[in-house]
Each structure stands twice: as structure tokens, then as C-alpha cells.
Amino acid sequence: MRIDKSKIMVRCAYSSDWEGAIKLAWDTFVRYNAPDYSQEGIENFRKFVNDDMLRKMFLAGHYQLFVAVFEGRYLGMLSLREKKHISLLFVDGDCHGNGIGKALIRFVSKYVLEEEGIDKMTVNASPYALGFYHKMGFVDLREEMEADGIIFTPMELSLVKKS
Template sequence: MLIRPMTDADLPAAASLMRELSLEFILHEGSADAAAFFTAENDEAGLRGFMAAGTVYYAAEIDGALAGFIALRGNSHVYHMFVDKVHHGKGVARALWEHARRQARERGNRGVFTVNASNYAVAVYGRLGFVRTAPTQCKNGIFFNPMQLDEAAHG
């Protein structure tokens, strides 16, 4: 597995992967309007816009194909993390997270990270050391769980 900065060439595959996974694991809990808004905001152009605005994306590549990706906003907030279902449970999410975490620390992050995890992803982030900081919330029809990792407190 190769973890590398995501490029424009990755955007079609990343947008497709995100759409497929979000429909199955996130958007089924909310309204059709919320799903439409989310998918429109997070299409190929949306991802390109997030990158242009400074959100840092890393891609996991296996056998030349995009296996997943992670994005950090503001050097501390996990904004996106999606892993192709064929690679679930194989350490791709952990590898992406560890790479993004190391890069953020090198850029000055002091070891505090946040994420708004989907209900499906709470357990994944929990295994990475994140803990809930508030009950499940809903914004724009999308349910999420605020979580934080404080490396000083975590150990």
C-alpha cells in the first residue's frame, strides 16, 4: 500500500468512492434533501474546491487503484476518510490516519485532533483513539458524532 498526497487525477475515483460509501453508510439515516445536498457538495468539483481551500488530502493506493483517502482541515480536523469496502478491516484506515497524523504533527499540530464521525464510523475512530465529546448531532439532515483525540490524554 502506498500512501501519498491526493492529486487531481484521483478526484474522479475519490468522488465516486465517497458517493457510493456515503449513500450506504451515512445518508440513509437522513432525508432525501440532505443526501442530495451532501452528494452535490462532495462531488469531484467539491473535492477540488476543498483542496484549493487548503484541506489536505492523502490517498491510499493498492495495486495502482485508489483504496481510500483521508482529508485534514485546519491541520487538526479529519474532514473526510473513506475506504473502499473491499479493503475494510485490512488496516487501510489506520494507515491513512497514521500518515495524516504524522504529517499534521510535522506541520505543528500538538496532538489534538477532531472528527465528526458518522454513526457507522464511531467504532473505527474509537479504535484509532478518538473519544466522543458530545451525543449524536444532526446538521443539515446529516447525523454525526463529535469526537476528539488528545494524544497527551490518550497516552
Template sequence: MENSLKYQIKVLKMEELEKALALIYNVFMEFEAPHYSEQGIKTFTDFIAFNSIKNMIQDDSLNFWVCYDRKKIVGVIAMKEVSHLGMLFVDKNYHRKGIARHLFETVLTMVRNNFKIKEITVNSSRYAVEFYHKLGFQDTNLEQIVDGIRFTPMKLQIEEI
């Protein structure tokens, strides 16, 4: 694994939202969309529409962090209502370099230090189930399809520090 110190993680600046959403869209279309129905693709692309995400960020129901390789955004993570991991995407050229884990650990530290929650949930894509298991997440149900979105619900118990 490459040294994660070469990558910087910061809270998303609104002026970078379009770049972050483009990364999410591109990774989704390559790795997830092939397993989705047209309805699922539409549901997801509607969800990540600029104004939709901008409104969620502004009303503080969605918090975004981005990972940079110099000035290029190479990964994003978003938490909904602090305790639900809503999105985690890494540029395909940066897979298997520890970026997703580094993004998650950054968010986990923030959650542990600032909130009194006992678990983090995620609706994992097929592609990411093994990754979330490695982080300690456990399935809470079988794979489901809702509005065309295919996912496995999972949760991670957060220990007290």
C-alpha cells in the first residue's frame, strides 16, 4: 500500500462539488451501472444531481470530504445525518492504494470525536461488500433492490474510545 500521507483529505469546498460529482458519476457508471437496471441508474444519477447534493450540503444533512493527489480529486466520501455512509468513491486509477480506507478512517475519527453515535450504517454496492467487511462492517440483511438500487445493508459498531 502506498503511503497515504501523500494524499490530503479535506472537507469539500462548494466550488469543487462539480468535480467531486463527476468523479462519483464516472466511477458509478464503470463499476456499478452494469449491475443496475435503467431505473436504478436514473435513481442514482437523480440523487447525485448538483442541486440535490448542494441542497443537502447546505442544510447539513450531507457532509462531504475529498481526497486529493496534489490538486486532483481522487476520492470522495459523504456521510448522511452523521451516522450513514452515503457515498464512497475512488477514481479507478487510484484503487487499491488505501484511499478509501484513509477517507473512511478520517470520517470515523471525526464521528468518534464529535458525536455520540454507536454505529455507522452503509448500503454497500456489490463491488464494495468485501471492502466494508475488511473495515469491520457486518451485513444486517441480504442484498436488496429498492428503486432499482442494488445494495447490501451493513453496520459497524463504534467502540467507545
């Protein structure tokens, strides 16, 4: 699906965005990530995104959420933990290749640097997303790991240009 990028709004999420953003994350995980995971990993991811404590942390401002929206439809979502760690980043599978993930990373990078005063972001990249993060400038911190059935590569992005 091709989308007019100028009509996509990337913004901080409102409390009313939570359910739609989490549904997008789960649906996209099932379609693209779950095939790489054990049943334990899939179940642990499901528990994580459905954890009411996570929603309460978001509502209290301790877990930041950003969304990419087009004509009322959630096309992408990114959540931050500890002001600098990408906890979740998902783009609607029908919209891959439209620059939505890139727009979310750019928006959040600017937010982290300018609003939080932090010059690095981290992520535990899934095997499916590893190439995307490399394209965005993230570098591997360690080799692929597994914890609780979740497979990931720890990565980091410097938000300041080296002189």
C-alpha cells in the first residue's frame, strides 16, 4: 500500500491511542516476528503487550508512546522505556517500505536528544528488524541473544554527530 507521506502524522500518543497502538504491535508481531520465536517467546510477548502495569506506566508518563497516524488509522508505533530504550517499534505490514519506521525513529531521536537531553538510544532488535536498525545507523553491542524465548540483538544509536 502506497501512502502520501506528507499526510502521515507522527506524534506523542494520547491515552486514547494505547489500545490501537498495542493492537498494531501484536498483529504485526504475529505476522512478521512470531515465526522466528518459540511458543514461550510468543506467549511472553503477548503477556508483555497485554500487561496492565505497562498501560498504567504509560498513563502515568513513565513509558512513552509515539504513533504514526494516517486518516485515523495507526500505521506505526514506537514505545520508549527509561527515556532512551526502544521497547516496541512496529509498522503495519501493509505499509512497510513507506518510511514510517524511519519517520518514527527520526521523531523520537529528536525528542530524546532535545527534550530528554540524552545522546544515545538503545534497542533489543528482533531478527526481523535487524536490517532496518542497521540502515538507521544503529550498531550491534553484542551478538544475538535469547531471554525467555525472545530473540534479540542489543544495539545502540548515537544521536550526536562525531566531529
